Amino acid sequence: MTANKMWGGRFSRGPSAIMAEINNSIDFDKRLAREDIAGSEAHAAMLAARGIIDKADADSIAAGLATIRKEVDSGSFPFRGEFEDIHMNVESRLAELIGAAAGRLHTARSRNDQVATDLRLWVRDACGRADEGALGFQRALLAQAERHVETIMPGFTHMQPAQPVTFGHHCLAYIEMAERDRGRFADAAKRLNESPLGAAALAGTTYAIDREATASRLGFDRPMRNSMDAVSARDFALEFLGASAIAASNLSRLAEEIFLWASPAFGFIRLPDAFSTGSSIMPQKRNPDAAELVRAKTGRILGAFVTLLTVMKGLPLAYCKDLQEDKEPVFAASDALDLAYAAMAGMVAELTVDAAAMKRAAEKGYPTATDLADWLVAHAGTPFREAHAIAAKAVAKAEALGLTLDKLPLTELKKLAPEITGDVYKVLSIETSVAARKSYGGTSPERVREQIAFWKDRLK
Numbered sequence: 001m002t003a004n005k006m007w008g009g010r011f012s013r014g015p016s017a018i019m020a021e022i023n024n025s026i027d028f029d030k031r032l033a034r035e036d037i038a039g040s041e042a043h044a045a046m047l048a049a050r051g052i053i054d055k056a057d058a059d060s061i062a063a064g065l066a067t068i069r070k071e072v073d074s075g076s077f078p079f080r081g082e083f084e085d086i087h088m089n090v091e092s093r094l095a096e097l098i099g100a101a102a103g104r105l106h107t108a109r110s111r112n113d114q115v116a117t118d119l120r121l122w123v124r125d126a127c128g129r130a131d132e133g134a135l136g137f138q139r140a141l142l143a144q145a146e147r148h149v150e151t152i153m154p155g156f157t158h159m160q161p162a163q164p165v166t167f168g169h170h171c172l173a174y175i176e177m178a179e180r181d182r183g184r185f186a187d188a189a190k191r192l193n194e195s196p197l198g199a200a201a202l203a204g205t206t207y208a209i210d211r212e213a214t215a216s217r218l219g220f221d222r223p224m225r226n227s228m229d230a231v232s233a234r235d236f237a238l239e240f241l242g243a244s245a246i247a248a249s250n251l252s253r254l255a256e257e258i259f260l261w262a263s264p265a266f267g268f269i270r271l272p273d274a275f276s277t278g279s280s281i282m283p284q285k286r287n288p289d290a291a292e293l294v295r296a297k298t299g300r301i302l303g304a305f306v307t308l309l310t311v312m313k314g315l316p317l318a319y320c321k322d323l324q325e326d327k328e329p330v331f332a333a334s335d336a337l338d339l340a341y342a343a344m345a346g347m348v349a350e351l352t353v354d355a356a357a358m359k360r361a362a363e364k365g366y367p368t369a370t371d372l373a374d375w376l377v378a379h380a381g382t383p384f385r386e387a388h389a390i391a392a393k394a395v396a397k398a399e400a401l402g403l404t405l406d407k408l409p410l411t412e413l414k415k416l417a418p419e420i421t422g423d424v425y426k427v428l429s430i431e432t433s434v435a436a437r438k439s440y441g442g443t444s445p446e447r448v449r450e451q452i453a454f455w456k457d458r459l460k
């Protein structure tokens with residue numbers, strides 16, 4: 001193989017096949033093509049504005065890059081392994097299109113600042129897509145919450161019936177989580193929005209470049225202050241991956257719940273045909289595969305975070321080729337997260353709730369025992385610990401008689417605490433239990449309606 005045209009000046013022969021295989025990144029960094037073109041456009045325009053290259057060359061570079069963008073958009077751009085990576089593919093193609101002037105584009109820059117710039121632009125967009133995905137998911141949850149302000153379901157702790165809640169309240173909990181996920185993506189996008197371009201290989205450049213100009217043209221807030229940091233930092237990608245891993249784990253929690261609720265053993269929801277799969281042997285099946293796959297994608301996304309964090313750990317300044325391994329985890333996590341958000345939004349939007357099944361389940365397990373204790377505190381002045389013990393005995397009695405708490409006769413209750421009156425039955429049904437939880441953030445329909453109003457305004 002002949003020596004590399006871009007960097008092989010001092011080499012008498014080209015890389016071995018194995019060297020090329022381990023070194024080439026074009027198979028995956030082709031996804032940076034648009035960002036690479038944008039970076040080159042900004043750089044060339046700045047070089048001309050500073051008189052570092054002449055106007056005619058800059059114009060021909062701009063025209064060539066415009067053609068390349070069209071080729072990328074239409075799928076006709078010839079990505080070639082012999083040119084290693086996206087940067088050299090674009091530059092080589094530019095040389096084919098415009099000739100010698102293409103050789104002026106790489107003045108005052110390096111692939112090191114180039115790739116750092118490209119990836120920042122890509123991750124900035126990925127943060128935007130994650131935000132869109134999360135917003136779609138939140139809107140689907142909000143629509144369900146509005147439908148189910150008064151739909152009672154069991155609220156669990158330890159997966160044991162705890163206190164009744166509403167399905168609307170449950171949905172709103174996930175909207176809150178998604179909002180914090182969006183906050184993390186917004187923070188990451190804000191912090192990463194500085195331009196490495198012009199840092200060159202690591203030390204800056206001898207040319208009188210204008211880093212402010214390229215930064216602002218690419219939508220960055222400012223140039224990065226330190227050239228060594230600029231070419232070697234990837235913590236911005238780690239932040240994106242960390243935020244993605246947390247978001248995925250939040251999605252996975254709801255995926256798990258959907259998976260349980262859709263099982264006939266719960267029977268709380270029915271997933272639409274569009275989000276169910278059948279079995280080739282068991283004709284009755286409606287499997288929640290999408291929920292299972294969202295749950296599983298968390299592994300891939302967290303894996304991407306761990307992969308890149310491990311690459312970064314112990315890397316000396318400045319650029320090392322290890323950094324080429326930053327892209328695949330970022331792309332893989334972003335793809336998986338975008339798909340997970342879409343699948344979750346689709347499932348949530350279209351699932352139907354079996355309110356009667358939820359209610360039956362909510363009545364099981366004596367979920368109003370706390371209400372009985374609270375009644376004793378409020379109406380008989382009983383200390384809470386003592387009231388708790390009385391309510392526990394009432395549960396044991398009801399269980400022995402095979403009754404729910406609100407059907408336990410007053411005579412039985414009075415045996416446990418003579419101060420109990422018929423008034424207590426007002427608090428022992430699941431409806432009154434839910435309605436009474438009016439504290440800020442509580443599950444009462446009154447409070448849930450307030451939360452819905454807040455989110456309707458916020459997610460407009």
Ligand code: ARG
Nearest residue numbers: 025085111112115319323324
């Ligand atoms: N493909 C390389 C990467 O992704 C581009 C930077 C190469 N720089 C270098 N000094 N070899 O990191």
